[in-house]
Amino acid sequence: MEETASLIHPENYWVLWAILIGWAGVAIILEQKYSWASKLSGAIIALAGAMLLSNTGIIPLDSPVYDTVWTYVVPLAIPLLLFQSNVVKVWQESKRLLIIFLISTIGTVAGTIAAFFLLKDVIPQLNYIGAMLSGSYTGGGVNFAAMATRFNVEEGTISSTVVADNLLMVLYFFILITIPAVNFFRSRFQTPHMDELEKNGDSENQASEYWKGKEISLQDIAKAIGTAFVIVAVSFSLAGFFSNLIPEDSNIFLSVIRGIIGDNYLMLTTLTLISVAVFPKYFESISGSQEFGTFFIYIFFVVIGVPASIPLIIQNAPLILVFAAIIVFINMVFSFGFGRLFKFNLEEIILASNANIGGPTTAAAMAISRGWTKLVGPILIIGTLGYIIGNYIGTSLGVWFTSLM
Template identity: 60%
Template sequence: MQNSFISPDNTWILWAFLTGWAAVSIYLEQKYRWAAKISGAIIALIGALIFSNLRIIPTDAPAYDQVWTYVVPLAIPLLLFKCDIKKIWRESGRLLIIFLISSVGTMLGAFWGYIALSKYIPGLSKVAGMMSGSYIGGGVNFAAMAGSFEVPGELVSAAVVADNLLMALYFFVLIAIPSIEFFRKQFTHPHIDEVERVGTNNNETLAANYWGAKEISLIDIASSIATAFVIVAISGEVAKWFGLIIPTTNPVLNIFNSLLSNKYLLITTFTMLGATFFSDYFSNIKGSQEIGTFLIYIFFVVIGVPASIALILEKSPLLLLFCAVMVGINMLVTFVAGKLLKFNLEEIILVSNANIGGPTTAAAMAISKGWVELIGPIMVVGTLGYILGNYFGIIVGNMLM
């Protein structure tokens, strides 16, 4: 298995590959429309899968463990620096209501999918927790839940392939919905009407549009990285302390022990509290989202490495069906609730997108559609999913085990 061109012990070369291929994936996504449609995450994963199956890189190495140990925990706080709970409610209270309902749809989908397929997919309770986190927040929650439940690397890889394939298909559906007459008759759509009235002219890919150049200073980079390290370090120590002092003598205490000794939940909680009560500091740090997103791309490269193509062909079809059940129920709950509560079609589409893909994909869709007034609110509300996803993902996973 380890007879690869690059030795597992050649850490520097492997880190060069991990960061280099992550950068290439981002470049392709922003440069070419075909790559933007596939998504940089899929490119990162498939590239690593090809290199490992061709035995150019090893399927297991200390460098990959370092990504799980350091890169993933650091990405979480970096992506949460703007998550001021008070600001979320003040600016986006209306969208928050339908977002929370949509999150319930994700959880219901996880339970129904587990009931239908648990006999056929080993370890589905862990996947359900992982996918609940992912389909309420995004990739950062997927990474956190995969680490939290210690999901085997091969199963994570198979789940990612199924997840990203289904997510890409669903995004195409969401993009197409505004042009479907049935939906336009059922819902109001003021933002679509405004765009059609004014017209648009945008030649960039979604990724290039959203991740355009921003002003950033050395102190921003220093503050981002240092603050993330401090939060992760404190969270790890507090998690160990809770794990030692909270007994596991009964089911209730065992749940509390599992929750409070989980470093990913504490990282999420501490960052959220900091962003809320020290918002002047956190909100003024520029570049944290860019750095955190790059770290997540490295994570996508790593989870593609241990994937066996034969295993993916064997397991991904059922995992794809499981993801389809979750997404289908999320869509049904979101659109029915949106209709009953008289939400606009644009709000419903973006909220479902933010659940399944995260705030950046929702913001990118809003940008691409020209729904300018919804870009900020959906980004703020979608960021809340980073918090809720970790909590609900662990709850779902523990309930199903």
């Protein structure tokens, strides 16, 4: 699958950085200045703009600049956003999120099985595609890559599936972020986080009200950015140490332990929360950490909208997109159906389903963009645990599907 040439070369780093950061800034300004943009959300504006730029051939679908955002910008955003988190409240919220996340995961499994039996005769190598997508739609891209390696999937199949996965994830993100504004859902689910925002905000524009100006000193900037870099460096080093210490082909118990303490993002979230709990006064004294972290997340929003290439889907993977869409639709039915049955909050259901389909980073980003700050830490923790579950689900389904081909 060859990428079509773009107006801006993938190695034109300064121009691409200018577009990513500039458009993230535009999305934030529009969100806070205009009520229509606030209702639509800056996240959607950032995503839509990136999709438009990539699908019209202005920016490339792939570039080292985008990899840099995933490698450095996103990890730095996570501790910055957790500096004001109370670990006790995080744990209290995590218990509920874990249950709805597991229900959503069952929806992914059911959707994969249903889609496989519907399309196994018309899509080649669907056993491997099912393994990759079921893993990805439980945890995230880490599981997709693991399943591709585990089953030695052909490069062409991987590429086509990646494109379908990216486009569908962005489309589903649009749907999930729009749901809170739809009366059908607001009238049928409890919405305590949205109700609190509306109660406390006197302004019609919630984004502008929430992010109103505050005093931030040079010392705050130094402490916020410097501390974030240190925590990321220590966390990733520790995760790498434990990952190398425990062999990949260990028994089930050691594999689970390796997946927990050897995962970069789970270690990063855990170490940040512990640091905040041990040194509360230090972190409380830092102003501006949420602002920095949120701006980094908006850059991430722009990047995840880039690979959603509609022409490549039409050319290479229309049936794979249908396969993935069935999985996502059944995941959504399970999440919202059982979520309403067991009286989960609308915010919890949306984030749990998002964490399944997009991973913990997209779920945390959505929580941030909607102002559900109390759920940022919990969904990062729960979503990261999905990385562990995803490998087992993907492997099990892949082996089973292969036996049926």
